[in-house]
Structure formats: C-alpha cells, structure tokens
Amino acid sequence: MSLTERKPELEAPIFEKSGVGRVGYHPSAAADACEPRLDASLLRDDLDGFPELSEPEVLRHYTRLSSLNFSAVTNFYPLGSCTMKYNPIVNDRMASLPGFCGIHPYAPTETVQGALELIRDLEHWLAEISGLGAVSLQPAAGAQGELTGIKIIRRWHLAQGNARSKILIPESAHGTNPASAALSGYDAVVIPTDERGLMSADSVKALLDDEVAALMVTNPSTLGLFEVEIAEIAKAVHDAGALVYMDGANMNALMGKAKPGDMGADILQFNLHKTFSTPHGGGGPGAGPVAVRRDLEKYLPGPRIAEKASAAEKQGLLYWDADRPDSVGKVRSFYGNFGILVRAYTYMLACGGDGLTEITEKAVLAANYIRAGLVGRYHLPYDTASLHEVVFTDKVQNAHGIKTLDIAKRLLDYGFHAPTIYFPLVVAGAIMIEPTESESVETLDAFIDAMLRIADEAENDPQRLHDAPETTPLARLDETRAARHPVLTWKRASEDIDDERDSQSAQPEKGA
Amino acid sequence: MRYIPHSTSDVERMLETTGVASVADLFASIPESLRETAGLALPDGLGEQEVVARLEALARRNRVLGTFQGAGSYNHFVPSVVHQVLSRSELATAYTPYQPEVSQGTLQICFEFQTYISILMGLDVANASMYDGASALAEAVLMSLRIGRKRSRILISDGVHPEYAAVVETYLDGFGRGVIERIPLGPDGRTDLGKLEKMMDGDVACVCLGYPNFFGVIEDLAAASAIAAKHKAIAVSATSEMLALALLKSPGDCGVDIAVAEGQSLGLPMSYGGPGVGLFATKREHVRQMPGRLVGETVDDEGRRGYVLTLATREQHIRREKATSNICTNQGLAAVAATVFLGLAGRRGLRALAAVNANRAEEVASRLESEAGLRRVFSGPVFNEFVVDEPGGDWFADAVEHGVVPGVRLGEMFPDRPEMAGRLLVTVTECNTTDQIDTLVRSLAARRAA
Incomplete structure (x- = not known):
C-alpha cells in the first residue's frame, strides 16, 4: 500500500522533544535549583524520563495534538447513547470563576454558602425532572451513580430482611449495568428483547421471584425505543417486592415529556455529561447524580445538605449533615465533581424548564429526520417508533462484503465522527445514531447524504470502504498488535504481558 | 432557545420529511397515562448576560480565602x-x-x-x-x-x-x-x-x-x-x-x-x-x-x-x-x-516546586513552635503538612475573619477518635503568601498570649 499524504501531521511524544536545562513552569523566576530539607534516605534520585521543555514548546505540542482530534465543536459527532450535544462555552467560564474553583472542600461552610446553594438548587431541579423525591450529586459518573443505586437497593432489601441475589437487566443494556450489579454481589439475569425491540411485561414476570432485588432498565432503551410496557412491568416488579432502577443515560429523550418517577422508577442516575451539556473531555470528567423516591433518601451517600432551622444557630445557613446512619456511605471523596455541577447548573439556568423541553423535542425530531433519510438504504432492525436515537445495521451492505466498521471508517473521510458501532449487542452490526438537538438541518442533510453515498460506494466501490479512512491523520490502526504486545508507556522496553509469552515479545516494541 | 438551530420553518420541513404531523406526535410511543402535560416546574430560561450575573452573584457568596487546608485537596498554582x-x-x-x-x-x-x-x-x-x-x-x-x-x-x-x-x-x-x-x-x-x-x-x-x-x-x-x-x-x-x-x-x-x-x-x-x-x-x-x-x-x-x-x-x-x-x-x-x-514543570520544575513546598512547611512548623509555642504532634518526617495541637478559644473563627483558614480541625473530622480532639492539620504550599503565614502565626501566638 502506498503511503498516503495525511493531515494534520503527527506529533512525536513529548519525551522525544526534550532539551536539556529547559523548564516551562518553575516556582522561582530564575529557575534556581531548590533542595528539600528532608532526610536523603527518604528521597528518590531523579525524575528520570521527564522532559525538559520551555513554555512555548509545551503549548505548541499540545495545541498540535489537539488538532488531531475530531470533537463536537469541530465535527458532527453522532455517537449513539453518548449525547454529544453543544457544550455552551459560558458553562466553562462560570466553572472557572475564582469563587467556585478557588474554594477548599473543608472550608468553613459559612464561607461557601454560594456553593451549597448551587448544590441544593441543582438537586431540586434534577428531582423535578426525574419525578423523584431526593437527589445526591456525589457520584462522579454514570457508572458510579449505578453502583450507588445498587448499594441503595441492597440496603433497602437488607432492611426488609434479605438482600436477595439477582438483578434483571435487559439484553440491550449498557455494560456498566451488569458490571455495577456484579460489583455488589448480584447476579445479572438477562431479559430478552422481543421482536419490537422492547422488553415485554410477560418476559419480566416470567423471571420474577423472591430472589430478584431489582429491575435495571434504560428508558428509552439503547435502541432509542420507549419501553411501552414500563408501567405494567414496574408494578409487577414492585408486587414481587423488588425495586425499579432506571438508567437515566437517555434523559435527553424525556425532559418535560415523561417522568421516570411516574413510570414507577424508584432510583435513577443522571449523566450530566450527556443530558446537561458538560463536556465529555475525551472520556471525562462527568457526573452521575442519583435520584431516589423520598422514602429512600436516608440511604443516599453522605454528607447531605441541610439548613439550620433554629434562630439560635444562624437560621437559614446551609451546612453538610454528616449524621446519616442509614446512608450507603461515601462513593467518592468530598461532594462530587463540583466543577461539573456548576456547568450543569449554568446550563439549566440558561435553558429553563421550557428550554429543556424544547431540547428534548428537537433531539427526537432530529433522530427521526435521520431515520427517514436512511430507511430503505440501511436496514432498520426494529420498526418501532424512535425517540432520541436510531439504530440501523449493515445487513444490506453485507451483500457486498461491507461491514459496519467499514461504514464507520468511511464516514470519517466525509468529516463526520462515526456513530456508536456494534452496540447494543442485541443487534448484529449495529450503527447507533444520536444527532442531539444541536445540529442544524443542513448538517443533518450533509450527514444523510454522506451515509447514502457510502451505501452507493458499498455497491460500486467496496474496496474504497475497506481502505477507509483515507484522509485522517492515520490509516486504520492495528489493535490486535496493541493488545498482544502492550506498549503502555514511552520508552519502557518490552511491555509484554500477554498470556502466551513468546520469545519475540521480549524485544522492544518501540521505534516504529 | 439559542442552543438549538432549528427555526419554525426548519421544523416544518423536518416534520414533513419525517412524515409526522406534529412535534407532539413524535412522542406518541409514550403511553398517554405517562405523558407529562404540566411542563417542568423549573425557573424560566435566561439570556447569557443574566446567567453570568446570577452565577457571579453566587460565586461572590463564596469567600476565596488564604488557606492552610490540604487534607486531600491542595491549593497549588495552575499555570x-x-x-x-x-x-x-x-x-x-x-x-x-x-x-x-x-x-x-x-x-x-x-x-x-x-x-x-x-x-x-x-x-x-x-x-x-x-x-x-x-x-x-x-x-x-x-x-x-x-x-x-x-x-x-x-x-x-x-x-x-x-x-x-x-x-x-x-x-x-x-x-x-x-x-x-x-x-x-x-x-x-x-x-x-x-x-x-x-x-x-x-x-x-x-x-x-x-x-x-x-x-x-x-x-x-x-x-x-x-x-x-x-x-x-x-x-x-x-x-x-x-x-x-x-x-x-x-x-x-x-x-x-x-x-x-x-x-x-x-x-x-x-x-x-x-x-x-x-x-x-x-x-x-x-x-x-x-x-x-x-x-x-x-x-x-x-x-x-x-x-x-x-x-x-x-x-x-x-x-x-x-x-x-x-x-x-x-x-x-x-x-x-x-x-x-507535568510537561511544563518537567524534570527540573517539578522537583523544585516540591522542594519549595517541603521547605516552606518546615519553616511554618518551626515558626509555630518558636512564636506560638505549638509543637508538632507527630515526630515522623513530613512533606507539606503537619499536625499541631490547637490552642483553646475562638481563635479559628478570628483567623477566618482575618482572611486565613488555619487548617483542618481533626476533632471535627474524627468525632470517634478522642485523641484527635483539639488537633489541627496545617498544609503549606507555594500559594501561601508571607502575609498569610504571618496572619496564621499571629492568630495562634495571640491566643497563646491570651
């Protein structure tokens, strides 16, 4: 294969750029050496391997690296289940106000009343959206919110006398659901998906017994479909003495339209980095607040915000109440990813109730617009009405030897990030598209056009799809090699940790 | 809503292509009994200028103080x-x-x-x-x-x-x-x-x-x-x-x-x-x-x-x-x-920064001992934080009034460990100014004099 010209150019790792004697940040202007007055036996020799670079060199390195990324600002990024919406710039500006980023978590509470008020109000707003009674903002991300929810389920059952042993989870669920259940000692029992792509009340009832602690359901599901039997299912679950946990990853489909509490959910986690516009940051940080039915509030992680009630003690003053004997305990240090909470608060303040409802409407409209544009050319596994995302497959293209991966890679050439692929697992060759409310109709048209052209190419020029992407900084990467002979740090010779150790792997992998 | 690009005419066109009569019909798959009709009981949306004003007002209700608190969250300079x-x-x-x-x-x-x-x-x-x-x-x-x-x-x-x-x-x-x-x-x-x-x-x-x-x-x-x-x-x-x-x-x-x-x-x-x-x-x-x-x-x-x-x-x-x-x-x-x-500080800057932290903590500890008579509780070597016995009285609130949070009170942190009552964890970083250090030492020394 010829070496294609690709842009932007790659950037060597920072460790290969180091000079000698340079420094980009130093506590003294003269960059004088400073020796610690600590016993030498406690000290390390040197930071061998650390680079020595000036400030402009470091800035250029990371600015150039950033240009190798697609992002939600630079490209349409229709990753299903990830809600890659616009992240308003004002959110970041507000989170960096000194009054928010310059305060210590153990600062006397009377000096941080603004932060406590923000936390209290955000809890109330999320409770309103969920239709549930109380919220904790402590979990750092959706999966930690799930874990918190499962711990609450366990505590509640223990209070009834028996922790029980199983949690029912639909086939289409995120992998974090069964992983979170397993971490708390529960067996994940799979609920099959029916021909509509839905969970039927009958299939849930067939699995219910007195060992089922909870149902863990994502609604709308990862197929973008509303679980139409949810109320009947929730009732059956409650009748069996179990609880309903709802994964709120897809709240962007529901705001102002339906409340999980009304559907029978007892516990729900939000993903502020999805629905509430905090940036994904290339993997995080996020925030995974947990909402619960009022009577489950006592189990939420502590401490909780409370208000001094008596005039003698500064009435109205907010403080952290750590006296929470029934709490599941802390799931992370301090009070959560506060900087992310400020961003979500700013977003909700800007949108208001009507704005959030409109966001849901436009997100669902956009998904259905894409669905209408692609149906017929791409196989739609379920005919059921879509909400905020739509799942197609590669079944039509398979006839030409083209797989979902080829379609995804070719989309990169057209300047679009790929949809989520091969998920949910219940659909073979899934192509899961979530456009969000943020994209103009022109962008949606351009995306549909690219997908249709790729469908043409699959028929007429399949090799082009196998060779894709052509225009990105790199061609397809060898993931098998990365896993067989892991090189996980720079300049560490042989990181061979393969199960089948072989002599070849003792050789350094560097220098490609 | 300024975060959404779709105008009324865009919406009409999109609905037409989609073959759905109205936006409300997009939600027809949600059973009617579960559909929310009242709207969300949240405040009305605000323009950016008002949003900024509201957030700035909230932020002002937090006092950014000189702090000698660490205990897992540290006040270091961010380049x-x-x-x-x-x-x-x-x-x-x-x-x-x-x-x-x-x-x-x-x-x-x-x-x-x-x-x-x-x-x-x-x-x-x-x-x-x-x-x-x-x-x-x-x-x-x-x-x-x-x-x-x-x-x-x-x-x-x-x-x-x-x-x-x-x-x-x-x-x-x-x-x-x-x-x-x-x-x-x-x-x-x-x-x-x-x-x-x-x-x-x-x-x-x-x-x-x-x-x-x-x-x-x-x-x-x-x-x-x-x-x-x-x-x-x-x-x-x-x-x-x-x-x-x-x-x-x-x-x-x-x-x-x-x-x-x-x-x-x-x-x-x-x-x-x-x-x-x-x-x-x-x-x-x-x-x-x-x-x-x-x-x-x-x-x-x-x-x-x-x-x-x-x-x-x-x-x-x-x-x-x-x-x-x-x-x-x-x-x-x-x-x-x-x-x-880490790239900015690099091999030389990071060690120097750490050394400055260690040395300043040592200086503050010795000043607290010599000027305020407060001895370190533990004899083991430390990096940039250490524990001293608090003097009695309202000195903590006084120091906060003077713009300095003196440290983390271990008695509050460990209500179940009686030996921690009256102990203070003090952290010193490159961000603590000479003024802040003077205020800390003064407020503790004054209490001793009193």
Missing part, C-alpha cells in the same frame, strides 16, 4: 498554559477515543499521562485515570481480592485518608469478600509496623498505607511492603498529595504492588473538591487485573506509529458482569491538565 490547553474544544468536547484515526490527540495525551504516572509511581503501568484517589483505592482493594482469590482480610492503616477508607467500605459492601481491619499509628504518626506484623497471616489480601499519610507523615513504605510481601499480600499505597512523589522514593521502589493517588495537585484547582483525577499504577504482571482504560502504542496500516485503547477485554463494555470494574467515563480532561502540568 496559564494548562488553562489554555483545556480550553481547546478539540480536547474538551471529544468523546472517549473509540475511533483512533480521529482521536490521536486524546490518545497520545493519555499515553504521555500513563508514562508520567508510571515514572512517578515507580511502577510498570498506569491507567488513563480513575474518578479520584478515594475510589482508586477502593478499586485497588477489589483488585487485591481478585489477585488473592481466597483471601479476605483488608488491612488499612489509620493514616489513610478517612474519606478514602470510607469509600473502600462502601465499595466492599455486598462484594462478598473483604473485611476491613485498621492498623494503628505509632507516636511518630507512622503506621505501627510492629502491630502490622502481628496482624499478618495468609488470609490478608492487602495492606494499605497513606504515602505521605493523612497527617502528612512520610511512612516507612518499604518496611511495610516487605511485611506484606512476606505473607504474599498485596501492598498498596494511597497518595493524596501527588506533588510529594516528585521528591520521595517512589512507591514502586518501596516495593508496593499497587499505587493509587489523587492527582489534583498536578494542574487542577481545588474546585470545592472536584473534579480531580484518580491515578492507578501497578506491576506488569497484574495488568490484566487492572480497572480502567489503557492506551497502547501500535502502528497503522501504513506503518506509522499511533495509539489505541487496548486490553479492553478487562472492561465492562466487553466483559459486562465479568469486567474488572464498572468504570466507563473517567476523568479524561483532568488527566490532560495533569499531563500538560
């Missing part, structure tokens, strides 16, 4: 270049790098991050981040239970950050195996290794120490690790002030198997306790038991060097209930901050 790189939308608004051809920026930064953390920890591999130091310790404990398949005792030093220990307890609830026992401290503020030795047997899965510990004291980590190793238990260190490891013997050199930390000190503001970044490093032989994402080097089809997510068969999206952890979203952008910070 402007860190802010600038974080503001690059290409990094801030990308997702987890599942399409490596268009995610080399994020991936290579993760790879550089893993390299730095591996060097600082003195261990072979580090992952691409955890939520925070506390949950990283919880994951380390769970990992030790996977490695020591039949073992169940979890020994945690009393010097481990109390919030970290609390999170370990939460994570273990329901896990099925793992009983926490605490190892007491000796009079020097270090873990009592004699007692540790007596507690050890073949059922101990791991031994966890703070390094430096919660009271600022630098543990004899090598000796503790050796005791753990004798019984084939996993030695774990938990660091909440990561800057210390620029100077101290690395956990790996001290023989630990898993080193975890909170990396907030490396280029992130305190931000009322988050986001920071959890760090997790271990030995090569344990990599397949690790939680969290890993980035590895490989080549593309045309032979160029590039980076991809790797060893994903440990993770929840592949292994589901058999995964090593449930973690998915991590602290990506916070890890970018740490990577840029």
Whole structure:
C-alpha cells in the first residue's frame, strides 16, 4: 500500500522533544535549583524520563495534538447513547470563576454558602425532572451513580430482611449495568428483547421471584425505543417486592415529556455529561447524580445538605449533615465533581424548564429526520417508533462484503465522527445514531447524504470502504498488535504481558 | 432557545420529511397515562448576560480565602498554559477515543499521562485515570481480592485518608469478600509496623498505607511492603498529595504492588473538591487485573506509529458482569491538565516546586513552635503538612475573619477518635503568601498570649 499524504501531521511524544536545562513552569523566576530539607534516605534520585521543555514548546505540542482530534465543536459527532450535544462555552467560564474553583472542600461552610446553594438548587431541579423525591450529586459518573443505586437497593432489601441475589437487566443494556450489579454481589439475569425491540411485561414476570432485588432498565432503551410496557412491568416488579432502577443515560429523550418517577422508577442516575451539556473531555470528567423516591433518601451517600432551622444557630445557613446512619456511605471523596455541577447548573439556568423541553423535542425530531433519510438504504432492525436515537445495521451492505466498521471508517473521510458501532449487542452490526438537538438541518442533510453515498460506494466501490479512512491523520490502526504486545508507556522496553509469552515479545516494541 | 438551530420553518420541513404531523406526535410511543402535560416546574430560561450575573452573584457568596487546608485537596498554582490547553474544544468536547484515526490527540495525551504516572509511581503501568484517589483505592482493594482469590482480610492503616477508607467500605459492601481491619499509628504518626506484623497471616489480601499519610507523615513504605510481601499480600499505597512523589522514593521502589493517588495537585484547582483525577499504577504482571482504560502504542496500516485503547477485554463494555470494574467515563480532561502540568514543570520544575513546598512547611512548623509555642504532634518526617495541637478559644473563627483558614480541625473530622480532639492539620504550599503565614502565626501566638 502506498503511503498516503495525511493531515494534520503527527506529533512525536513529548519525551522525544526534550532539551536539556529547559523548564516551562518553575516556582522561582530564575529557575534556581531548590533542595528539600528532608532526610536523603527518604528521597528518590531523579525524575528520570521527564522532559525538559520551555513554555512555548509545551503549548505548541499540545495545541498540535489537539488538532488531531475530531470533537463536537469541530465535527458532527453522532455517537449513539453518548449525547454529544453543544457544550455552551459560558458553562466553562462560570466553572472557572475564582469563587467556585478557588474554594477548599473543608472550608468553613459559612464561607461557601454560594456553593451549597448551587448544590441544593441543582438537586431540586434534577428531582423535578426525574419525578423523584431526593437527589445526591456525589457520584462522579454514570457508572458510579449505578453502583450507588445498587448499594441503595441492597440496603433497602437488607432492611426488609434479605438482600436477595439477582438483578434483571435487559439484553440491550449498557455494560456498566451488569458490571455495577456484579460489583455488589448480584447476579445479572438477562431479559430478552422481543421482536419490537422492547422488553415485554410477560418476559419480566416470567423471571420474577423472591430472589430478584431489582429491575435495571434504560428508558428509552439503547435502541432509542420507549419501553411501552414500563408501567405494567414496574408494578409487577414492585408486587414481587423488588425495586425499579432506571438508567437515566437517555434523559435527553424525556425532559418535560415523561417522568421516570411516574413510570414507577424508584432510583435513577443522571449523566450530566450527556443530558446537561458538560463536556465529555475525551472520556471525562462527568457526573452521575442519583435520584431516589423520598422514602429512600436516608440511604443516599453522605454528607447531605441541610439548613439550620433554629434562630439560635444562624437560621437559614446551609451546612453538610454528616449524621446519616442509614446512608450507603461515601462513593467518592468530598461532594462530587463540583466543577461539573456548576456547568450543569449554568446550563439549566440558561435553558429553563421550557428550554429543556424544547431540547428534548428537537433531539427526537432530529433522530427521526435521520431515520427517514436512511430507511430503505440501511436496514432498520426494529420498526418501532424512535425517540432520541436510531439504530440501523449493515445487513444490506453485507451483500457486498461491507461491514459496519467499514461504514464507520468511511464516514470519517466525509468529516463526520462515526456513530456508536456494534452496540447494543442485541443487534448484529449495529450503527447507533444520536444527532442531539444541536445540529442544524443542513448538517443533518450533509450527514444523510454522506451515509447514502457510502451505501452507493458499498455497491460500486467496496474496496474504497475497506481502505477507509483515507484522509485522517492515520490509516486504520492495528489493535490486535496493541493488545498482544502492550506498549503502555514511552520508552519502557518490552511491555509484554500477554498470556502466551513468546520469545519475540521480549524485544522492544518501540521505534516504529 | 439559542442552543438549538432549528427555526419554525426548519421544523416544518423536518416534520414533513419525517412524515409526522406534529412535534407532539413524535412522542406518541409514550403511553398517554405517562405523558407529562404540566411542563417542568423549573425557573424560566435566561439570556447569557443574566446567567453570568446570577452565577457571579453566587460565586461572590463564596469567600476565596488564604488557606492552610490540604487534607486531600491542595491549593497549588495552575499555570496559564494548562488553562489554555483545556480550553481547546478539540480536547474538551471529544468523546472517549473509540475511533483512533480521529482521536490521536486524546490518545497520545493519555499515553504521555500513563508514562508520567508510571515514572512517578515507580511502577510498570498506569491507567488513563480513575474518578479520584478515594475510589482508586477502593478499586485497588477489589483488585487485591481478585489477585488473592481466597483471601479476605483488608488491612488499612489509620493514616489513610478517612474519606478514602470510607469509600473502600462502601465499595466492599455486598462484594462478598473483604473485611476491613485498621492498623494503628505509632507516636511518630507512622503506621505501627510492629502491630502490622502481628496482624499478618495468609488470609490478608492487602495492606494499605497513606504515602505521605493523612497527617502528612512520610511512612516507612518499604518496611511495610516487605511485611506484606512476606505473607504474599498485596501492598498498596494511597497518595493524596501527588506533588510529594516528585521528591520521595517512589512507591514502586518501596516495593508496593499497587499505587493509587489523587492527582489534583498536578494542574487542577481545588474546585470545592472536584473534579480531580484518580491515578492507578501497578506491576506488569497484574495488568490484566487492572480497572480502567489503557492506551497502547501500535502502528497503522501504513506503518506509522499511533495509539489505541487496548486490553479492553478487562472492561465492562466487553466483559459486562465479568469486567474488572464498572468504570466507563473517567476523568479524561483532568488527566490532560495533569499531563500538560507535568510537561511544563518537567524534570527540573517539578522537583523544585516540591522542594519549595517541603521547605516552606518546615519553616511554618518551626515558626509555630518558636512564636506560638505549638509543637508538632507527630515526630515522623513530613512533606507539606503537619499536625499541631490547637490552642483553646475562638481563635479559628478570628483567623477566618482575618482572611486565613488555619487548617483542618481533626476533632471535627474524627468525632470517634478522642485523641484527635483539639488537633489541627496545617498544609503549606507555594500559594501561601508571607502575609498569610504571618496572619496564621499571629492568630495562634495571640491566643497563646491570651
């Protein structure tokens, strides 16, 4: 294969750029050496391997690296289940106000009343959206919110006398659901998906017994479909003495339209980095607040915000109440990813109730617009009405030897990030598209056009799809090699940790 | 709504193409009994100017004070270049790098991050981040239970950050195996290794120490690790002030198997306790038991060097209930901050910064002793924080009135440990001005005079 010209150019790792004697940040202007007055036996020799670079060199390195990324600002990024919406710039500006980023978590509470008020109000707003009674903002991300929810389920059952042993989870669920259940000692029992792509009340009832602690359901599901039997299912679950946990990853489909509490959910986690516009940051940080039915509030992680009630003690003053004997305990240090909470608060303040409802409407409209544009050319596994995302497959293209991966890679050439692929697992060759409310109709048209052209190419020029992407900084990467002979740090010779150790792997992998 | 591009005419056109009569009809799949009709009881939306005014007013109700509080969240200076790189939308608004051809920026930064953390920890591999130091310790404990398949005792030093220990307890609830026992401290503020030795047997899965510990004291980590190793238990260190490891013997050199930390000190503001970044490093032989994402080097089809997510068969999206952890979203952008910070400070700046912290803490400690008569409670060596006995009275509130938070009151932190009553944990960083130090010493000295 010829070496294609690709842009932007790659950037060597920072460790290969180091000079000698340079420094980009130093506590003294003269960059004088400073020796610690600590016993030498406690000290390390040197930071061998650390680079020595000036400030402009470091800035250029990371600015150039950033240009190798697609992002939600630079490209349409229709990753299903990830809600890659616009992240308003004002959110970041507000989170960096000194009054928010310059305060210590153990600062006397009377000096941080603004932060406590923000936390209290955000809890109330999320409770309103969920239709549930109380919220904790402590979990750092959706999966930690799930874990918190499962711990609450366990505590509640223990209070009834028996922790029980199983949690029912639909086939289409995120992998974090069964992983979170397993971490708390529960067996994940799979609920099959029916021909509509839905969970039927009958299939849930067939699995219910007195060992089922909870149902863990994502609604709308990862197929973008509303679980139409949810109320009947929730009732059956409650009748069996179990609880309903709802994964709120897809709240962007529901705001102002339906409340999980009304559907029978007892516990729900939000993903502020999805629905509430905090940036994904290339993997995080996020925030995974947990909402619960009022009577489950006592189990939420502590401490909780409370208000001094008596005039003698500064009435109205907010403080952290750590006296929470029934709490599941802390799931992370301090009070959560506060900087992310400020961003979500700013977003909700800007949108208001009507704005959030409109966001849901436009997100669902956009998904259905894409669905209408692609149906017929791409196989739609379920005919059921879509909400905020739509799942197609590669079944039509398979006839030409083209797989979902080829379609995804070719989309990169057209300047679009790929949809989520091969998920949910219940659909073979899934192509899961979530456009969000943020994209103009022109962008949606351009995306549909690219997908249709790729469908043409699959028929007429399949090799082009196998060779894709052509225009990105790199061609397809060898993931098998990365896993067989892991090189996980720079300049560490042989990181061979393969199960089948072989002599070849003792050789350094560097220098490609 | 200014965040949404669709005009009325756009909506009409889109509905027409979609073949749906109205926006309301898009929600027809939601059973009518579940449909929300009242609208959300939230405040009305605001224009940007009003939003900014509201947030600024809230922020003003927080007093930004000179602080001698640390205890897991540290007031270090953040260089402007860190802010600038974080503001690059290409990094801030990308997702987890599942399409490596268009995610080399994020991936290579993760790879550089893993390299730095591996060097600082003195261990072979580090992952691409955890939520925070506390949950990283919880994951380390769970990992030790996977490695020591039949073992169940979890020994945690009393010097481990109390919030970290609390999170370990939460994570273990329901896990099925793992009983926490605490190892007491000796009079020097270090873990009592004699007692540790007596507690050890073949059922101990791991031994966890703070390094430096919660009271600022630098543990004899090598000796503790050796005791753990004798019984084939996993030695774990938990660091909440990561800057210390620029100077101290690395956990790996001290023989630990898993080193975890909170990396907030490396280029992130305190931000009322988050986001920071959890760090997790271990030995090569344990990599397949690790939680969290890993980035590895490989080549593309045309032979160029590039980076991809790797060893994903440990993770929840592949292994589901058999995964090593449930973690998915991590602290990506916070890890970018740490990577840029470490690149800027580099080999020389980082050590100098750490030395400045250690030396200033020592100066403040001696001034508190000579001018305020307050002696350090623990005799063990410290990095940038130390414990003194508080004088009595309202001196704490007085100091706050003068714009300085003197430290963390350990009596409030440990209501169940009577020996902690009346003790103060004082932290000194490069951000504490001479004025703040004078105010601290004065307010304590005045109380003594009174």
